Amino acid sequence: MQINRILLVEDEEHLLEAIKLNLELEGYQVTAVTDGKKALKSFKEERFNLIVLDVMLPEMNGFQVCETIRLENSEVPILFLTAKNTNEDRVNGLRKGADDYLVKPFNLEELILRVGILIKRGLKSAEVSALNTYTIGEKEINFGSFELSSKDGTKITLTKKETMLLKLLIERKGQVVSREQILETVWNYDRYPSTRTIDNFILSYRKYFEDDPRNPRHFHSIRGVGYKFTD
Protein backbone atom coordinates (compact mmCIF):
# COMPACT_ATOMS: atom_id res chain seq x y z
CA MET A 1 0.00 0.00 0.00
CA GLN A 2 1.31 3.35 -0.96
CA ILE A 3 1.79 6.25 1.42
CA ASN A 4 -0.82 8.95 1.27
CA ARG A 5 0.44 12.47 1.32
CA ILE A 6 -1.49 15.37 2.75
CA LEU A 7 -0.81 19.08 2.49
CA LEU A 8 -2.06 20.81 5.63
CA VAL A 9 -2.46 24.59 5.63
CA GLU A 10 -3.36 26.25 8.91
CA ASP A 11 -1.99 29.35 10.58
CA GLU A 12 -2.71 28.60 14.22
CA GLU A 13 0.42 26.78 15.31
CA HIS A 14 -1.24 24.77 18.04
CA LEU A 15 -3.99 23.49 15.85
CA LEU A 16 -1.55 22.81 13.06
CA GLU A 17 0.56 20.65 15.32
CA ALA A 18 -2.41 18.81 16.71
CA ILE A 19 -3.84 17.99 13.31
CA LYS A 20 -0.48 17.03 11.90
CA LEU A 21 0.21 14.67 14.74
CA ASN A 22 -3.14 13.02 14.48
CA LEU A 23 -2.95 12.55 10.75
CA GLU A 24 0.52 11.11 11.08
CA LEU A 25 -0.73 8.67 13.67
CA GLU A 26 -3.20 7.53 11.03
CA GLY A 27 -0.30 6.77 8.75
CA TYR A 28 -0.40 9.77 6.45
CA GLN A 29 2.63 11.72 5.46
CA VAL A 30 1.86 15.34 6.27
CA THR A 31 3.44 18.50 4.93
CA ALA A 32 2.33 21.34 7.18
CA VAL A 33 2.56 25.01 6.22
CA THR A 34 1.20 28.16 7.77
CA ASP A 35 0.21 30.43 4.92
CA GLY A 36 -1.17 30.47 1.42
CA LYS A 37 2.02 31.30 -0.39
CA LYS A 38 3.91 28.46 1.18
CA ALA A 39 0.98 26.22 0.38
CA LEU A 40 1.18 27.00 -3.31
CA LYS A 41 4.90 26.53 -3.25
CA SER A 42 4.56 23.08 -1.73
CA PHE A 43 1.74 22.26 -4.08
CA LYS A 44 3.98 22.92 -7.03
CA GLU A 45 6.92 21.00 -5.69
CA GLU A 46 5.27 17.92 -4.32
CA ARG A 47 2.31 15.75 -5.11
CA PHE A 48 -0.48 15.27 -2.62
CA ASN A 49 -3.50 13.04 -2.31
CA LEU A 50 -5.40 15.62 -0.32
CA ILE A 51 -5.17 19.24 0.73
CA VAL A 52 -6.60 20.40 4.06
CA LEU A 53 -6.99 24.13 3.84
CA ASP A 54 -7.92 26.72 6.44
CA VAL A 55 -9.99 29.56 5.00
CA MET A 56 -8.53 32.30 7.17
CA LEU A 57 -4.89 32.58 6.29
CA PRO A 58 -2.34 35.33 6.25
CA GLU A 59 -1.05 36.54 2.88
CA MET A 60 -3.69 34.83 0.82
CA ASN A 61 -6.94 33.29 1.91
CA GLY A 62 -7.93 29.70 1.44
CA PHE A 63 -10.34 30.43 -1.38
CA GLN A 64 -7.64 32.11 -3.39
CA VAL A 65 -5.34 29.19 -2.83
CA CYS A 66 -8.08 26.81 -3.90
CA GLU A 67 -8.86 28.86 -6.97
CA THR A 68 -5.24 28.91 -8.03
CA ILE A 69 -4.91 25.20 -7.59
CA ARG A 70 -8.06 24.58 -9.59
CA LEU A 71 -6.85 26.84 -12.36
CA GLU A 72 -3.90 24.53 -12.68
CA ASN A 73 -6.40 21.89 -13.57
CA SER A 74 -5.61 19.74 -10.64
CA GLU A 75 -8.06 17.23 -9.31
CA VAL A 76 -6.63 16.91 -5.83
CA PRO A 77 -9.46 16.77 -3.32
CA ILE A 78 -9.60 19.81 -1.07
CA LEU A 79 -11.07 19.90 2.43
CA PHE A 80 -11.77 23.33 3.85
CA LEU A 81 -11.59 24.30 7.49
CA THR A 82 -13.72 27.31 8.18
CA ALA A 83 -14.29 29.28 11.35
CA LYS A 84 -17.21 31.25 10.03
CA ASN A 85 -20.45 29.45 10.07
CA THR A 86 -22.18 31.64 7.54
CA ASN A 87 -23.80 30.33 4.45
CA GLU A 88 -22.09 32.57 1.96
CA ASP A 89 -18.77 31.23 2.99
CA ARG A 90 -19.78 27.66 2.53
CA VAL A 91 -21.38 28.28 -0.79
CA ASN A 92 -18.35 30.18 -1.91
CA GLY A 93 -15.92 27.52 -0.90
CA LEU A 94 -17.80 24.66 -2.37
CA ARG A 95 -18.48 26.45 -5.63
CA LYS A 96 -14.83 27.26 -5.98
CA GLY A 97 -14.03 23.63 -6.06
CA ALA A 98 -13.78 22.31 -2.55
CA ASP A 99 -14.76 18.73 -2.05
CA ASP A 100 -15.72 18.99 1.58
CA TYR A 101 -15.45 21.32 4.52
CA LEU A 102 -15.53 21.36 8.28
CA VAL A 103 -16.65 24.16 10.54
CA LYS A 104 -14.41 25.03 13.47
CA PRO A 105 -14.39 23.95 16.17
CA PHE A 106 -14.51 20.41 14.92
CA ASN A 107 -13.32 17.34 16.66
CA LEU A 108 -10.25 15.62 15.36
CA GLU A 109 -11.94 12.30 14.92
CA GLU A 110 -14.36 13.84 12.51
CA LEU A 111 -11.57 15.43 10.55
CA ILE A 112 -9.82 12.12 10.31
CA LEU A 113 -12.96 10.42 9.09
CA ARG A 114 -13.51 12.94 6.35
CA VAL A 115 -9.87 12.83 5.38
CA GLY A 116 -10.20 9.08 5.09
CA ILE A 117 -13.21 9.34 2.81
CA LEU A 118 -11.60 11.86 0.53
CA ILE A 119 -8.39 9.89 0.25
CA LYS A 120 -10.19 6.65 -0.43
CA ARG A 121 -12.27 8.30 -3.12
CA GLY A 122 -9.18 9.67 -4.79
CA LEU A 123 -7.69 6.22 -4.98
CA LYS A 124 -10.85 4.74 -6.33
CA SER A 125 -11.07 7.20 -9.17
CA ALA A 126 -7.52 6.40 -10.08
CA GLU A 127 -8.31 2.71 -10.27
CA VAL A 128 -8.63 1.14 -13.62
CA SER A 129 -12.17 0.71 -14.78
CA ALA A 130 -13.81 -2.23 -16.47
CA LEU A 131 -12.81 -1.04 -19.90
CA ASN A 132 -11.37 -4.01 -21.77
CA THR A 133 -10.75 -3.24 -25.38
CA TYR A 134 -10.59 -0.12 -27.45
CA THR A 135 -10.21 0.47 -31.17
CA ILE A 136 -8.18 3.25 -32.68
CA GLY A 137 -8.33 3.30 -36.46
CA GLU A 138 -7.13 -0.07 -37.67
CA LYS A 139 -5.74 -1.22 -34.37
CA GLU A 140 -7.40 -2.78 -31.39
CA ILE A 141 -6.02 -2.61 -27.88
CA ASN A 142 -6.88 -5.31 -25.42
CA PHE A 143 -6.21 -4.03 -21.94
CA GLY A 144 -6.64 -7.43 -20.39
CA SER A 145 -4.07 -9.24 -22.47
CA PHE A 146 -1.84 -6.21 -23.10
CA GLU A 147 -2.11 -6.89 -26.82
CA LEU A 148 -2.30 -4.57 -29.73
CA SER A 149 -3.70 -6.20 -32.87
CA SER A 150 -3.76 -4.77 -36.36
CA LYS A 151 -6.37 -5.55 -38.99
CA ASP A 152 -3.87 -7.73 -40.81
CA GLY A 153 -3.57 -10.00 -37.81
CA THR A 154 -0.18 -9.00 -36.47
CA LYS A 155 0.00 -8.64 -32.74
CA ILE A 156 2.29 -6.70 -30.47
CA THR A 157 2.45 -7.09 -26.73
CA LEU A 158 2.34 -3.84 -24.83
CA THR A 159 4.26 -3.40 -21.64
CA LYS A 160 2.66 -2.74 -18.31
CA LYS A 161 3.27 0.98 -18.14
CA GLU A 162 2.43 1.42 -21.79
CA THR A 163 -0.90 -0.15 -21.12
CA MET A 164 -1.60 1.85 -17.98
CA LEU A 165 -0.87 5.20 -19.48
CA LEU A 166 -2.75 4.36 -22.65
CA LYS A 167 -5.73 3.33 -20.62
CA LEU A 168 -5.62 6.50 -18.59
CA LEU A 169 -5.57 8.66 -21.67
CA ILE A 170 -8.36 6.72 -23.31
CA GLU A 171 -10.53 6.80 -20.21
CA ARG A 172 -10.14 10.55 -20.15
CA LYS A 173 -10.69 10.79 -23.87
CA GLY A 174 -11.11 14.36 -25.03
CA GLN A 175 -9.81 15.80 -21.79
CA VAL A 176 -6.33 16.97 -21.10
CA VAL A 177 -4.58 14.80 -18.56
CA SER A 178 -1.91 16.76 -16.77
CA ARG A 179 1.55 15.39 -16.31
CA GLU A 180 0.92 15.52 -12.61
CA GLN A 181 -2.13 13.33 -12.95
CA ILE A 182 -0.26 10.94 -15.15
CA LEU A 183 2.45 10.55 -12.56
CA GLU A 184 -0.06 10.11 -9.77
CA THR A 185 -1.96 7.46 -11.60
CA VAL A 186 0.61 5.48 -13.50
CA TRP A 187 3.57 5.92 -11.19
CA ASN A 188 1.54 5.88 -8.06
CA TYR A 189 3.71 8.25 -6.03
CA ASP A 190 6.39 5.65 -5.47
CA ARG A 191 8.73 7.20 -7.95
CA TYR A 192 8.93 10.36 -9.96
CA PRO A 193 10.60 9.70 -13.25
CA SER A 194 11.86 12.58 -15.32
CA THR A 195 9.37 14.24 -17.56
CA ARG A 196 11.16 12.78 -20.59
CA THR A 197 9.84 9.42 -19.62
CA ILE A 198 6.24 10.37 -20.25
CA ASP A 199 7.20 11.77 -23.63
CA ASN A 200 8.78 8.47 -24.49
CA PHE A 201 5.52 6.68 -24.05
CA ILE A 202 3.67 9.23 -26.11
CA LEU A 203 6.35 8.81 -28.73
CA SER A 204 5.67 5.12 -28.96
CA TYR A 205 1.90 5.59 -29.04
CA ARG A 206 2.35 7.89 -31.97
CA LYS A 207 4.45 5.29 -33.70
CA TYR A 208 1.78 2.68 -33.07
CA PHE A 209 -1.29 4.69 -33.93
CA GLU A 210 -0.54 7.74 -35.98
CA ASP A 211 -0.28 7.70 -39.75
CA ASP A 212 1.93 10.74 -39.54
CA PRO A 213 3.62 10.82 -36.15
CA ARG A 214 4.74 14.39 -36.71
CA ASN A 215 1.14 15.57 -37.04
CA PRO A 216 -0.64 13.53 -34.45
CA ARG A 217 -4.40 13.23 -34.74
CA HIS A 218 -4.90 11.20 -31.60
CA PHE A 219 -2.19 12.02 -29.11
CA HIS A 220 -2.04 15.74 -28.63
CA SER A 221 0.36 17.61 -26.46
CA ILE A 222 -0.89 20.63 -24.55
CA ARG A 223 2.20 22.59 -23.82
CA GLY A 224 2.74 23.20 -20.14
CA VAL A 225 -0.10 20.96 -19.11
CA GLY A 226 -0.10 17.43 -20.39
CA TYR A 227 -1.53 15.21 -23.08
CA LYS A 228 -4.92 14.63 -24.59
CA PHE A 229 -6.22 11.66 -26.51
CA THR A 230 -8.94 12.13 -29.10
CA ASP A 231 -10.61 9.77 -31.50
Add this chain to the structure above:
Amino acid sequence: MQINRILLVEDEEHLLEAIKLNLELEGYQVTAVTDGKKALKSFKEERFNLIVLDVMLPEMNGFQVCETIRLENSEVPILFLTAKNTNEDRVNGLRKGADDYLVKPFNLEELILRVGILIKRGLKSAEVSALNTYTIGEKEINFGSFELSSKDGTKITLTKKETMLLKLLIERKGQVVSREQILETVWNYDRYPSTRTIDNFILSYRKYFEDDPRNPRHFHSIRGVGYKFTD
Protein backbone atom coordinates in the same frame (compact mmCIF):
# COMPACT_ATOMS: atom_id res chain seq x y z
CA MET B 1 -27.30 16.18 -20.17
CA GLN B 2 -28.85 13.28 -18.39
CA ILE B 3 -31.28 13.52 -15.52
CA ASN B 4 -29.85 12.69 -12.15
CA ARG B 5 -31.92 10.39 -10.02
CA ILE B 6 -31.95 10.52 -6.27
CA LEU B 7 -33.44 8.09 -3.79
CA LEU B 8 -34.57 9.93 -0.69
CA VAL B 9 -35.35 7.99 2.47
CA GLU B 10 -36.82 9.90 5.40
CA ASP B 11 -39.68 9.08 7.73
CA GLU B 12 -40.78 12.53 8.81
CA GLU B 13 -43.34 13.43 6.17
CA HIS B 14 -42.81 17.16 6.41
CA LEU B 15 -39.09 17.00 6.02
CA LEU B 16 -39.42 14.47 3.25
CA GLU B 17 -41.66 16.77 1.28
CA ALA B 18 -39.47 19.79 1.86
CA ILE B 19 -36.32 18.02 0.74
CA LYS B 20 -38.00 16.41 -2.24
CA LEU B 21 -39.35 19.73 -3.44
CA ASN B 22 -36.02 21.45 -3.11
CA LEU B 23 -34.11 18.75 -4.90
CA GLU B 24 -36.66 18.74 -7.70
CA LEU B 25 -36.29 22.47 -8.04
CA GLU B 26 -32.61 21.80 -8.60
CA GLY B 27 -33.52 19.55 -11.49
CA TYR B 28 -33.13 16.15 -9.90
CA GLN B 29 -35.63 13.38 -10.26
CA VAL B 30 -36.47 12.27 -6.75
CA THR B 31 -37.98 9.03 -5.56
CA ALA B 32 -39.10 9.53 -1.96
CA VAL B 33 -39.83 6.70 0.45
CA THR B 34 -40.46 6.60 4.17
CA ASP B 35 -38.83 3.45 5.42
CA GLY B 36 -35.90 1.16 4.91
CA LYS B 37 -37.75 -1.72 3.32
CA LYS B 38 -39.30 0.49 0.67
CA ALA B 39 -35.91 2.02 0.12
CA LEU B 40 -34.36 -1.35 -0.67
CA LYS B 41 -37.27 -2.22 -2.91
CA SER B 42 -36.81 0.99 -4.92
CA PHE B 43 -33.09 0.51 -4.98
CA LYS B 44 -33.51 -2.89 -6.59
CA GLU B 45 -36.00 -1.68 -9.16
CA GLU B 46 -34.41 1.55 -10.25
CA ARG B 47 -30.98 2.97 -10.72
CA PHE B 48 -29.96 6.04 -8.75
CA ASN B 49 -27.08 8.46 -8.88
CA LEU B 50 -27.32 9.21 -5.19
CA ILE B 51 -29.07 7.98 -2.07
CA VAL B 52 -30.00 10.34 0.75
CA LEU B 53 -30.64 8.26 3.79
CA ASP B 54 -32.01 9.10 7.22
CA VAL B 55 -30.42 7.04 9.96
CA MET B 56 -33.51 6.78 12.17
CA LEU B 57 -36.06 4.82 10.20
CA PRO B 58 -38.90 2.50 11.08
CA GLU B 59 -38.53 -1.16 10.13
CA MET B 60 -34.84 -1.03 9.41
CA ASN B 61 -32.34 1.66 10.26
CA GLY B 62 -30.27 3.60 7.83
CA PHE B 63 -27.06 1.77 8.59
CA GLN B 64 -28.66 -1.54 7.78
CA VAL B 65 -29.99 -0.17 4.52
CA CYS B 66 -26.58 1.18 3.67
CA GLU B 67 -24.91 -2.08 4.50
CA THR B 68 -27.30 -4.03 2.31
CA ILE B 69 -26.81 -1.66 -0.57
CA ARG B 70 -23.06 -1.87 -0.29
CA LEU B 71 -23.24 -5.61 -0.47
CA GLU B 72 -24.94 -5.37 -3.83
CA ASN B 73 -23.48 -2.29 -5.37
CA SER B 74 -20.61 -0.39 -3.94
CA GLU B 75 -20.70 2.54 -6.29
CA VAL B 76 -23.75 4.68 -5.51
CA PRO B 77 -22.82 7.56 -3.25
CA ILE B 78 -24.76 7.65 0.00
CA LEU B 79 -25.44 10.75 2.07
CA PHE B 80 -26.61 10.15 5.63
CA LEU B 81 -28.95 12.37 7.58
CA THR B 82 -28.48 11.91 11.28
CA ALA B 83 -30.18 13.49 14.25
CA LYS B 84 -27.70 12.31 16.80
CA ASN B 85 -24.58 14.27 17.05
CA THR B 86 -22.51 11.66 18.79
CA ASN B 87 -19.25 10.39 17.54
CA GLU B 88 -20.10 6.72 17.50
CA ASP B 89 -22.87 7.38 15.07
CA ARG B 90 -20.67 9.21 12.69
CA VAL B 91 -17.98 6.66 12.85
CA ASN B 92 -20.49 3.93 12.34
CA GLY B 93 -22.09 5.50 9.32
CA LEU B 94 -18.93 6.46 7.59
CA ARG B 95 -17.28 3.12 8.21
CA LYS B 96 -20.29 1.35 6.78
CA GLY B 97 -19.71 3.06 3.50
CA ALA B 98 -21.38 6.44 3.54
CA ASP B 99 -19.79 9.13 1.45
CA ASP B 100 -21.00 12.05 3.48
CA TYR B 101 -23.46 12.94 6.19
CA LEU B 102 -25.37 15.86 7.59
CA VAL B 103 -26.44 16.39 11.15
CA LYS B 104 -30.00 17.52 11.73
CA PRO B 105 -31.09 20.19 11.82
CA PHE B 106 -29.31 21.21 8.65
CA ASN B 107 -30.25 23.91 6.24
CA LEU B 108 -31.49 22.93 2.84
CA GLU B 109 -28.95 24.92 0.97
CA GLU B 110 -26.23 22.93 2.60
CA LEU B 111 -27.93 19.69 1.70
CA ILE B 112 -28.21 20.78 -1.90
CA LEU B 113 -24.56 21.71 -2.04
CA ARG B 114 -23.46 18.37 -0.74
CA VAL B 115 -25.84 16.56 -3.05
CA GLY B 116 -24.33 18.47 -5.93
CA ILE B 117 -20.82 17.46 -4.98
CA LEU B 118 -21.70 13.81 -4.63
CA ILE B 119 -23.58 13.67 -7.92
CA LYS B 120 -20.83 15.39 -9.84
CA ARG B 121 -18.31 12.97 -8.49
CA GLY B 122 -20.25 10.00 -9.80
CA LEU B 123 -20.36 11.22 -13.37
CA LYS B 124 -18.09 9.80 -16.03
CA SER B 125 -15.37 11.82 -17.59
CA ALA B 126 -17.35 12.68 -20.69
CA GLU B 127 -20.16 13.96 -18.53
CA VAL B 128 -17.88 15.93 -16.28
CA SER B 129 -16.33 17.42 -19.35
CA ALA B 130 -19.73 18.61 -20.50
CA LEU B 131 -20.12 20.44 -17.22
CA ASN B 132 -16.82 22.07 -17.71
CA THR B 133 -17.86 24.29 -20.57
CA TYR B 134 -18.96 27.82 -21.12
CA THR B 135 -20.67 29.34 -24.11
CA ILE B 136 -20.05 32.81 -25.42
CA GLY B 137 -22.19 33.66 -28.41
CA GLU B 138 -21.47 31.10 -31.08
CA LYS B 139 -18.40 29.67 -29.42
CA GLU B 140 -18.05 27.12 -26.71
CA ILE B 141 -15.05 26.82 -24.43
CA ASN B 142 -14.26 23.46 -22.92
CA PHE B 143 -11.94 23.91 -19.99
CA GLY B 144 -11.23 20.21 -19.72
CA SER B 145 -10.08 19.76 -23.26
CA PHE B 146 -8.62 23.23 -23.75
CA GLU B 147 -10.72 23.58 -26.85
CA LEU B 148 -12.68 26.39 -28.35
CA SER B 149 -15.34 25.19 -30.75
CA SER B 150 -17.40 27.26 -33.12
CA LYS B 151 -20.89 26.44 -34.25
CA ASP B 152 -19.54 25.45 -37.66
CA GLY B 153 -17.45 22.73 -36.08
CA THR B 154 -14.02 24.27 -36.27
CA LYS B 155 -11.91 23.82 -33.21
CA ILE B 156 -8.96 25.69 -31.84
CA THR B 157 -6.75 24.50 -29.04
CA LEU B 158 -6.23 27.06 -26.33
CA THR B 159 -2.94 27.36 -24.53
CA LYS B 160 -2.45 26.94 -20.83
CA LYS B 161 -2.35 30.58 -19.85
CA GLU B 162 -5.11 31.48 -22.26
CA THR B 163 -7.29 28.93 -20.58
CA MET B 164 -6.36 29.96 -17.06
CA LEU B 165 -7.00 33.64 -17.54
CA LEU B 166 -10.20 33.00 -19.45
CA LYS B 167 -11.43 30.76 -16.68
CA LEU B 168 -10.62 33.37 -14.08
CA LEU B 169 -12.49 36.11 -15.93
CA ILE B 170 -15.49 33.91 -16.53
CA GLU B 171 -15.58 32.76 -12.93
CA ARG B 172 -15.68 36.41 -11.93
CA LYS B 173 -18.20 37.27 -14.62
CA GLY B 174 -19.56 40.79 -14.21
CA GLN B 175 -16.87 41.75 -11.72
CA VAL B 176 -13.75 43.65 -12.47
CA VAL B 177 -10.64 41.58 -11.97
CA SER B 178 -7.67 43.78 -11.20
CA ARG B 179 -4.41 43.34 -13.02
CA GLU B 180 -2.84 42.56 -9.70
CA GLN B 181 -5.31 39.78 -9.03
CA ILE B 182 -4.74 38.40 -12.48
CA LEU B 183 -1.02 38.27 -11.90
CA GLU B 184 -1.39 36.67 -8.52
CA THR B 185 -3.76 34.03 -9.73
CA VAL B 186 -2.56 33.14 -13.18
CA TRP B 187 1.11 33.87 -12.73
CA ASN B 188 1.21 32.57 -9.26
CA TYR B 189 3.80 34.91 -7.81
CA ASP B 190 6.64 33.20 -9.61
CA ARG B 191 6.98 35.84 -12.22
CA TYR B 192 5.49 39.20 -12.95
CA PRO B 193 5.46 39.82 -16.65
CA SER B 194 4.98 43.30 -18.02
CA THR B 195 1.46 44.58 -18.12
CA ARG B 196 1.52 44.30 -21.92
CA THR B 197 1.34 40.57 -21.52
CA ILE B 198 -2.10 40.63 -19.99
CA ASP B 199 -3.29 42.91 -22.76
CA ASN B 200 -2.06 40.41 -25.27
CA PHE B 201 -4.31 37.76 -23.90
CA ILE B 202 -7.28 40.08 -23.85
CA LEU B 203 -6.43 40.93 -27.41
CA SER B 204 -6.67 37.35 -28.46
CA TYR B 205 -9.90 36.78 -26.53
CA ARG B 206 -11.39 39.67 -28.40
CA LYS B 207 -10.27 38.16 -31.67
CA TYR B 208 -11.81 34.86 -30.68
CA PHE B 209 -15.07 36.10 -29.27
CA GLU B 210 -15.93 39.61 -30.34
CA ASP B 211 -17.76 40.39 -33.55
CA ASP B 212 -16.16 43.81 -33.50
CA PRO B 213 -12.92 43.62 -31.54
CA ARG B 214 -12.71 47.40 -31.42
CA ASN B 215 -16.02 47.60 -29.59
CA PRO B 216 -15.85 44.69 -27.21
CA ARG B 217 -19.11 43.48 -25.73
CA HIS B 218 -17.59 40.79 -23.54
CA PHE B 219 -14.07 41.74 -22.59
CA HIS B 220 -14.12 45.20 -21.14
CA SER B 221 -11.14 47.15 -20.02
CA ILE B 222 -11.56 49.20 -16.86
CA ARG B 223 -8.98 51.88 -17.04
CA GLY B 224 -6.59 51.90 -14.12
CA VAL B 225 -8.01 48.73 -12.66
CA GLY B 226 -8.23 45.67 -14.82
CA TYR B 227 -10.63 43.73 -16.98
CA LYS B 228 -14.19 42.56 -16.75
CA PHE B 229 -15.99 39.83 -18.62
CA THR B 230 -19.71 40.09 -19.24
CA ASP B 231 -22.11 37.94 -21.18
Add this chain to the structure above:
DNA sequence: AGCTATCTGACACTATTCTGACAATTCAGG
Protein backbone atom coordinates in the same frame (compact mmCIF):
# COMPACT_ATOMS: atom_id res chain seq x y z
C1' DA C 1 23.32 -13.87 -16.31
C1' DG C 2 20.62 -12.28 -19.89
C1' DC C 3 16.75 -10.03 -21.40
C1' DT C 4 13.45 -6.46 -21.53
C1' DA C 5 11.29 -2.48 -19.78
C1' DT C 6 12.01 1.79 -18.10
C1' DC C 7 14.57 5.82 -17.33
C1' DT C 8 17.89 9.73 -18.10
C1' DG C 9 20.50 13.24 -20.33
C1' DA C 10 21.76 15.63 -24.44
C1' DC C 11 20.42 18.15 -28.11
C1' DA C 12 17.46 20.13 -31.51
C1' DC C 13 13.34 22.34 -32.20
C1' DT C 14 9.18 25.11 -31.70
C1' DA C 15 4.94 27.06 -29.50
C1' DT C 16 4.06 30.05 -26.18
C1' DT C 17 4.91 33.81 -23.68
C1' DC C 18 7.09 38.12 -23.11
C1' DT C 19 8.97 42.66 -24.29
C1' DG C 20 9.51 46.97 -26.39
C1' DA C 21 8.05 50.23 -29.69
C1' DC C 22 4.55 52.95 -31.25
C1' DA C 23 -0.39 54.15 -32.06
C1' DA C 24 -4.74 54.97 -30.07
C1' DT C 25 -7.53 56.18 -26.46
C1' DT C 26 -9.03 58.16 -22.14
C1' DC C 27 -9.11 61.56 -18.61
C1' DA C 28 -8.07 65.57 -15.74
C1' DG C 29 -7.22 70.21 -15.55
C1' DG C 30 -6.65 74.46 -17.72
Add this chain to the structure above:
DNA sequence: CCTGAATTGTCAGAATAGTGTCAGATAGCT
Protein backbone atom coordinates in the same frame (compact mmCIF):
# COMPACT_ATOMS: atom_id res chain seq x y z
C1' DC D 1 -12.69 72.22 -26.09
C1' DC D 2 -7.81 71.59 -26.06
C1' DT D 3 -3.53 69.66 -24.25
C1' DG D 4 -0.54 66.55 -22.05
C1' DA D 5 0.06 62.53 -19.13
C1' DA D 6 -1.18 58.11 -18.30
C1' DT D 7 -3.15 53.91 -19.67
C1' DT D 8 -4.38 50.53 -23.04
C1' DG D 9 -4.38 48.50 -28.02
C1' DT D 10 -1.61 46.34 -31.39
C1' DC D 11 1.99 44.03 -33.43
C1' DA D 12 6.47 42.13 -34.70
C1' DG D 13 10.12 39.78 -33.23
C1' DA D 14 13.01 38.01 -29.03
C1' DA D 15 13.32 35.10 -25.13
C1' DT D 16 12.06 31.11 -22.78
C1' DA D 17 10.28 27.10 -21.31
C1' DG D 18 8.40 22.85 -22.78
C1' DT D 19 8.50 18.96 -26.05
C1' DG D 20 10.39 15.52 -29.71
C1' DT D 21 13.73 12.31 -30.38
C1' DC D 22 17.18 9.09 -29.60
C1' DA D 23 21.07 6.51 -27.79
C1' DG D 24 22.75 4.54 -24.08
C1' DA D 25 22.39 3.69 -18.88
C1' DT D 26 19.90 1.50 -15.31
C1' DA D 27 16.69 -1.34 -13.00
C1' DG D 28 13.93 -5.41 -12.59
C1' DC D 29 12.38 -9.80 -13.79
C1' DT D 30 12.92 -15.03 -14.87
